[in-house]
Each structure stands twice: as structure tokens, then as C-alpha cells.
Amino acid sequence: MQDLPLVVTHALDKTYALGQTTLKALDGIDLAISRGEFVGLVGPSGSGKTTLLNIIGALDVPTSGSAEILGRSVETLTHREAARLRNEHLGFIFQTFNLLPVYTVFENVEFPLLLQGIETGRRKQMVEEALAWVGLADRADSRPSQLSGGQSQRVAIARAIVKKPDVVLADEPTANLDAANSHHIMKTMLQLNRDLHTTFVFATHDEKVIGYLHRTITLVDGRIARDEHAGDSSHS
Amino acid sequence: MLTLTLALRNLLHAGLRTWLNVVALSFSFVAIIFLQGFYDGLNEQVERATVAALYGGGQYWHSSYDPYDPLTLDDAHGVIPAPLDSLIAHRQATPILIRPATIYPQGRFRSVLLKGIDPDQTVLSIPSALLKDRSHGIPAIIGSRMAHSTGLQKGDMVTVQWRDVHGTFDARDVVIAEVFRSTVQDIDNEQIWIPLDELRRFTRTPDEATIVVLGQRVAPPGSVGGWDFRDLSFLLRDLHTLVRMKSVGASILYLLLLFLAMLAIFDTQVLSIWRRRKEMGTLMALGMTRGGVIRLFTTEGALHSILAALVAAMYGIPLMAFVANTGFALPNAADTMGFAIGEKLFPVYSPSLVVGTTVLVCLVTTIVSFLPTRRIAHLKPTDALRGKLS
Known part of the structure; x- marks a missing residue:
């Protein structure tokens, strides 16, 4: 189970046009992430973490090379197919939580299930279950504006995992949180990784997060500089 | 959804x-x-x-009648044909004779339309019944706008001059029997209403009319020689x-x-x-x-x-x-x-x-x-x- 590759990239390049010049954000990324991994893309600002995470999340496409998510090539997906892949198999957690401000906590978590067309009774049960996982069952009727940063991020986690996706992609999930909340969030995600066997991929440069990772892929200038598993170290 | x-x-x-x-x-x-x-x-x-007040259920016009051309009025009259006469007898239509005339209120002269209407008619909402009382002379009714513009009031006497069918000028004094109020300016401005039989007598046009107004919901009797039927869509167009x-x-x-x-x-x-x-x-x-x-x-x-x-x-x-x-x-x-x-x-x-x-x-x-x-x-x-x- 652990060794099934969910994400595979080969010679992945991503280049942005900046006026007359170009910026190479990713340069020849070869990567494989298996089911159940708790892996982080780490590195300084501008190293390509978020770009790689966006491509893995089918939000962006590579300039050259390939990226396969669950056996599907991101570069060949239509817009509709990419949306469906995100809806059915991927969960997202953002640095700024990105909760829908006019919705309650319950409705925010319910949203991906609405898109999937899951019927009301089952939807309610799944949302309550997800809120229980993140310890926010009692805040279901609150609005995002009534929550602390830590609580907001836990809602975002519940929203990402409610549909039990294959992969959760978290972009700097603790950047807006204090130390106590960061640890709480990471422990929650680690628990979900253990209990649900959900694959977590982080983009982060937060030391607090790095301490929890089972595998750390260090990016420097768009290239993989190191790929280390907790307990051992191997250089790419 | x-x-x-x-x-x-x-x-x-x-x-x-x-x-x-x-x-x-x-x-x-x-x-x-x-x-x-x-x-x-x-x-x-x-x-x-x-x-x-004006159009009823449609009108038959004498073929020479053109309301936009006052010069046609001298010739726009004729004997009412039998099919229309029958409707008039059953009070389902009413004839109106229209003649150009001049009045002299307070020494001034004004061109007007002299309209003869049957005082007993019930086809139009004009208060023609006020023309029945002839004890004070030839009765006439005018609208409030006409009264305002001429300075005439109820009970006033005014001289009316016209030409008969032979072109001979004649004149009579008429008594303003009533000044009526109406929202319809086309029965008021520059018009004097007198009994139809009096106007026929003055102008030597017995049994004649310029237009015949049908009652509302009265079916027109079809084509009538020398007279043109104008339905409501035509009359209301303007x-x-x-x-x-x-x-x-x-x-x-x-x-x-x-x-x-x-x-x-x-x-x-x-x-x-x-x-x-x-x-x-x-x-x-x-x-x-x-x-x-x-x-x-x-x-x-x-x-x-x-x-x-x-x-x-x-x-x-x-x-x-x-x-x-x-x-x-x-x-x-x-x-x-x-x-x-x-x-x-x-x-x-x-x-x-x-x-x-x-x-x-x-x-x-x-x-x-x-x-x-x-x-x-x-x-x-x-x-x-x-x-x-x-």
C-alpha cells in the first residue's frame, strides 16, 4: 500500500515569462510519491515549492516533462478533467485558509461533497465525521470570521479530508499560525495520515513542520537538492 | 440545481x-x-x-366629410340611407349634422362648428337632453372650454350665423342652455350643439346628416352607398x-x-x-x-x-x-x-x-x-x- 506511486514526475520543467526574460521555476524534477507518505517540499522562497505543488494539484501544467497524478498526465488533462481530478482525488490546504467567508464551518466543509453530488444524509454524516477528526464538531454553525487562525486552518483540513482524497496538498499550512497552533495542526494531519492513510504533501520552510515530516524533499533554485526519509538520508 | x-x-x-x-x-x-x-x-x-362621448361603436361618414378639411363641410351632408335610418329609429345610432358657422360673442366673431344632435339620443354621453327645453328660444349647449374662451355663460344669448345649402347667409340668436364639463375636448372646443331639427331647418337639409354614430356594440349594417364606415381602430388612431x-x-x-x-x-x-x-x-x-x-x-x-x-x-x-x-x-x-x-x-x-x-x-x-x-x-x-x- 505504502509503495504505490500516486505522484510521478519526470524531467519536469516550469518556465515563466517575465517580460523579455524567462524564469525557470522548476528544472528537471524527477519525483515519486507513494500512497500514505507524509512528505514535505522544503526550501527557501522562490525555490519552486509552490509551483511544484500546483502542478501536482493539477492547478498548473509543466512547460516540459511530465507529471502523473494517479496515473493521469497533468499536461494532457482538459480543464474539466483537471477540475474533476481535484474534486475527487485531491484536497488542498492553503496558507491563508481560503475558507468561503459567507459560509458556516459546516457549509465550508460540505462544499466539496456538494460538488460531488453526494446525497444530503451521507453528506451530513461525512461533514460531522470530518469536523470530529479536527476537533471542531461544536463550531459547525460558526462563521470563519468567528474562528481563530488555528481553528480556521483546522476547518480547512476538514474540508480537504472530508471526501477522503488520495492526496492532500498543503501550501505553507502553518505560516499564519503561532507555534502552539502549528504543532496542533501538524499533529492533527499526522493522525489523519495514520488513520486514513491519506498522503500529505507539504510545501513549507517552517522548521516546526519539517520536524513532523517522514520525508523531506529540499528544492533549491527549482531543482531537488536532497530527498531524505526520516531516520536515513539520501541525496538526489 | x-x-x-x-x-x-x-x-x-x-x-x-x-x-x-x-x-x-x-x-x-x-x-x-x-x-x-x-x-x-x-x-x-x-x-x-x-x-x-364621440365615437360610439363606429361612425358612418358622408363620403365628402373630412374632419381635417373644413372646406369639405359645406358639401358633407346627405340624406340618411335606409339601413342607417332603421338603426336610428331603434335608438341604436344617432345622426349628427355638422355645419360651419360664425358666432358673435360680446361683439367679436368666432368661427365654430355648429353641430345638430337629436336631444333624445342616448348613443353618446353628450348631455343633449338639455336641448329639449325650447321655452327660452333656440337652446344651445357648449363645453366649459368653449365657454371659457368665448366668455359665454349659461343663460347668455349669442348670435349664430351660417349658410344654408344654397349658400344663403342666415343668422339666429341661440340661448346657452347649459355649459357642460367633459374630458373630451373634441366635443367642446370651438363647437356649439343645437337640436338637430333646428339645424336641419336653418340649413335646409331635412333628413340629412354629416355623420351617423352607431351605439357601442351595434354591428354596422355593412356597405352603405355614399357613406363610409369608420371603425374604432380608424377613429382612435390619432x-x-x-x-x-x-x-x-x-x-x-x-x-x-x-x-x-x-x-x-x-x-x-x-x-x-x-x-x-x-x-x-x-x-x-x-x-x-x-x-x-x-x-x-x-x-x-x-x-x-x-x-x-x-x-x-x-x-x-x-x-x-x-x-x-x-x-x-x-x-x-x-x-x-x-x-x-x-x-x-x-x-x-x-x-x-x-x-x-x-x-x-x-x-x-x-x-x-x-x-x-x-x-x-x-x-x-x-x-x-x-x-x-x-
Whole structure:
């Protein structure tokens, strides 16, 4: 189970046009992430973490090379197919939580299930279950504006995992949180990784997060500089 | 269905922002229907009054009669043919003889139309029964406008001069038996009504008439030699044109209100798309397609108009029902429009007006809501998540 590759990239390049010049954000990324991994893309600002995470999340496409998510090539997906892949198999957690401000906590978590067309009774049960996982069952009727940063991020986690996706992609999930909340969030995600066997991929440069990772892929200038598993170290 | 559910949820949860737009749009709904109902009421009222006082159920004109050419009046008279005579005998039609004449009120002279009408007629709402009493001389009735412009009053005597069929001038004094008030200016301005038999005698035109007015709902007896039938659509054509011209102002206001309402919706949509671009990125990340986001935002905009229609119905229906029942008091405007309106105007809010306006506003709102959302079609999810509009 652990060794099934969910994400595979080969010679992945991503280049942005900046006026007359170009910026190479990713340069020849070869990567494989298996089911159940708790892996982080780490590195300084501008190293390509978020770009790689966006491509893995089918939000962006590579300039050259390939990226396969669950056996599907991101570069060949239509817009509709990419949306469906995100809806059915991927969960997202953002640095700024990105909760829908006019919705309650319950409705925010319910949203991906609405898109999937899951019927009301089952939807309610799944949302309550997800809120229980993140310890926010009692805040279901609150609005995002009534929550602390830590609580907001836990809602975002519940929203990402409610549909039990294959992969959760978290972009700097603790950047807006204090130390106590960061640890709480990471422990929650680690628990979900253990209990649900959900694959977590982080983009982060937060030391607090790095301490929890089972595998750390260090990016420097768009290239993989190191790929280390907790307990051992191997250089790419 | 999902789009509708989400759009409704977004709108209702947005609270005050939504309701401000909805209430503003509902004012447009009510104002547009209110004004249009005013003009529909005007149209209907004018038509009803004019038909009752002037046109009846249609008219037979002597073939020489042309109301726009006074020079035809000398020749525009003839013996009433048998089919029309039969209707007149059964009080289903009434003849009117029209002759050019001159009156001399207070030493001045005025050209007028001398109209002879049967005092016993019941086809038109003209108070011809006042012409029955001939104890004080030849009775005449005039409208209040005529009385105002000539200075004549009830009981006054005025000299009337005319030419008979042979061209011979003759004159008589007539007594103003009554000054009547009518909303229909065409039976009032520059006209004197006297008994038909007197006019026939003066002008030596026994059994003749210029026009024969049918009663309402009386079927015309078909083709009559030397006489042309003019139905109501022909007779009311000028009136409808006049009302339409008066309605142009309302149409401009209508368009202005619609434009303002649409501007508000367009503005809201543009602002919404700008302010919620990060939300769009999130929706896409959660699996919504670009088309889905466009549909969601367009539906949100369109739902404003549906909510506005409901809000407008809540206060608009009682308001309009009240106004339609009590009417508008327009004492000063009654004579300034160029056609018959009463001192009270009763607006008419027909189902077609209400439904048509509602559908039109909803349709235009949907189109206006869609226009700004086209930008979403080019939106990259990664840009949207960063709060950029690509």
C-alpha cells in the first residue's frame, strides 16, 4: 500500500515569462510519491515549492516533462478533467485558509461533497465525521470570521479530508499560525495520515513542520537538492 | 440545481450587501411598472371617454366629410340611407349634422362648428337632453372650454350665423342652455350643439346628416352607398398616436430606471469578481470548473432580480392596488395633455405589464450579470489563488 506511486514526475520543467526574460521555476524534477507518505517540499522562497505543488494539484501544467497524478498526465488533462481530478482525488490546504467567508464551518466543509453530488444524509454524516477528526464538531454553525487562525486552518483540513482524497496538498499550512497552533495542526494531519492513510504533501520552510515530516524533499533554485526519509538520508 | 443552491446560499449569507442591491432593484421594478401602469390607465381612460362621448361603436361618414378639411363641410351632408335610418329609429345610432358657422360673442366673431344632435339620443354621453327645453328660444349647449374662451355663460344669448345649402347667409340668436364639463375636448372646443331639427331647418337639409354614430356594440349594417364606415381602430388612431407620443417620456424614464438598475448589478458583479477572485481560485481548487464558476456568479447576479421581484411584490402590489382603486388626482393636468383625461386618473396594472416587465428585468439582469463573469473564462486557478485576475 505504502509503495504505490500516486505522484510521478519526470524531467519536469516550469518556465515563466517575465517580460523579455524567462524564469525557470522548476528544472528537471524527477519525483515519486507513494500512497500514505507524509512528505514535505522544503526550501527557501522562490525555490519552486509552490509551483511544484500546483502542478501536482493539477492547478498548473509543466512547460516540459511530465507529471502523473494517479496515473493521469497533468499536461494532457482538459480543464474539466483537471477540475474533476481535484474534486475527487485531491484536497488542498492553503496558507491563508481560503475558507468561503459567507459560509458556516459546516457549509465550508460540505462544499466539496456538494460538488460531488453526494446525497444530503451521507453528506451530513461525512461533514460531522470530518469536523470530529479536527476537533471542531461544536463550531459547525460558526462563521470563519468567528474562528481563530488555528481553528480556521483546522476547518480547512476538514474540508480537504472530508471526501477522503488520495492526496492532500498543503501550501505553507502553518505560516499564519503561532507555534502552539502549528504543532496542533501538524499533529492533527499526522493522525489523519495514520488513520486514513491519506498522503500529505507539504510545501513549507517552517522548521516546526519539517520536524513532523517522514520525508523531506529540499528544492533549491527549482531543482531537488536532497530527498531524505526520516531516520536515513539520501541525496538526489 | 447545485449552482442555484450555491448562488442562493451565497446571496442570503451575504446579508446586507445582497439586500441593499435587492431593495434598490425592487424600486426599479415598482417604478417601471407603476409608471407604465399610469400610461396604460391613461390610454384606457382616454379611449373609454372618447368612445362614450364621440365615437360610439363606429361612425358612418358622408363620403365628402373630412374632419381635417373644413372646406369639405359645406358639401358633407346627405340624406340618411335606409339601413342607417332603421338603426336610428331603434335608438341604436344617432345622426349628427355638422355645419360651419360664425358666432358673435360680446361683439367679436368666432368661427365654430355648429353641430345638430337629436336631444333624445342616448348613443353618446353628450348631455343633449338639455336641448329639449325650447321655452327660452333656440337652446344651445357648449363645453366649459368653449365657454371659457368665448366668455359665454349659461343663460347668455349669442348670435349664430351660417349658410344654408344654397349658400344663403342666415343668422339666429341661440340661448346657452347649459355649459357642460367633459374630458373630451373634441366635443367642446370651438363647437356649439343645437337640436338637430333646428339645424336641419336653418340649413335646409331635412333628413340629412354629416355623420351617423352607431351605439357601442351595434354591428354596422355593412356597405352603405355614399357613406363610409369608420371603425374604432380608424377613429382612435390619432388618439393612440398622441398617447404614444406622451408615453415617450415614460419610456425614457423606463429605460433610465432599467439602465440604473443594470448599472447597479453590473457594478456589483464587477466588484464581486474583483473582491472574490481568491474565492474563485478556491472554488476551482475544490473542483469547480471555470464554467461552473461563471454559472455561479451569473446566477447570483440574476437571483438579485428574482429576489427583487419578490420584495417589489411585497410592497408594490398593495401600493399599486391602492392607487388603481383610488386613482391619481390630476385637476390641473386634465386640459394640458391634448386629449381626454379625467380629473382622476386610474392606472391599469395588467398581468401582461407586470409579467412582461418582470421577465424583461430578469432577462436583462442575467445578461448584465454574465458580462463581467466572462473574465473568469481566462482565469488561471493559480493566479486566482494568489488574488490575481489574469
